[in-house]
Amino acid sequence: MDKKDYKVYTLLGDGEMPEGSNWEAALTAAHYKLDNLCAIVDKNSLQITAATADVCNTDPLDEKWKAFGWAVREIDGNDVEVLKSTLQDLPFEAGKPSVVIAHTTKGKGVSYMENVLKWHHGVPSADEYELAIKELDEALLAI
Numbered sequence: 652m653d654k655k656d657y658k659v660y661t662l663l664g665d666g667e668m669p670e671g672s673n674w675e676a677a678l679t680a681a682h683y684k685l686d687n688l689c690a691i692v693d694k695n696s697l698q699i700t701a702a703t704a705d706v707c708n709t710d711p712l713d714e715k716w717k718a719f720g721w722a723v724r725e726i727d728g729n730d731v732e733v734l735k736s737t738l739q740d741l742p743f744e745a746g747k748p749s750v751v752i753a754h755t756t757k758g759k760g761v762s763y764m765e766n767v768l769k770w771h772h773g774v775p776s777a778d779e780y781e782l783a784i785k786e787l788d789e790a791l792l793a794i
């Protein structure tokens with residue numbers, strides 16, 4: 652809104668998408684044509700207590716963002732190269748804020764954490780931590 656020459660990024664969890672404050676902000680950003688604003692929704696389909704669809708289904712999320720005046724892209728959020736190239740295309744449409752709906756897997760890359768709800772707020776034991784670091788290091792070396 653201050654006409655600065657930088658972009659503003661905000662990261663949202665899909666479990667917080669039912670909260671009205673998000674939609675107030677989304678509507679206002681579109682009203683002011685904030686095409687220097689980019690929201691990234693981490694759509695892992697889980698939240699603290701259950702699957703997001705079971706707590707409060709927000710699908711189709713892309714249509715909701717479009718209806719609020721945003722330019723939308725959906726990507727594989729676990730693919731860092733796709734995420735980087737997507738963010739290089741900002742704004743997706745001149746005069747509109749952009750949102751990336753990033754489909755992700757909670758705990759991606761750690762065998763015992765992937766799509767396991769308890770790791771939303773779980774604390775690994777020392778052994779679990781060592782295994783997680785080992786698996787992530789191996790994945791990094793494989794790139």
Ligand SMILES: [Mg+2]
Pocket residue numbers: 664665666693694695696697698
């Ligand atoms: Mg989530």
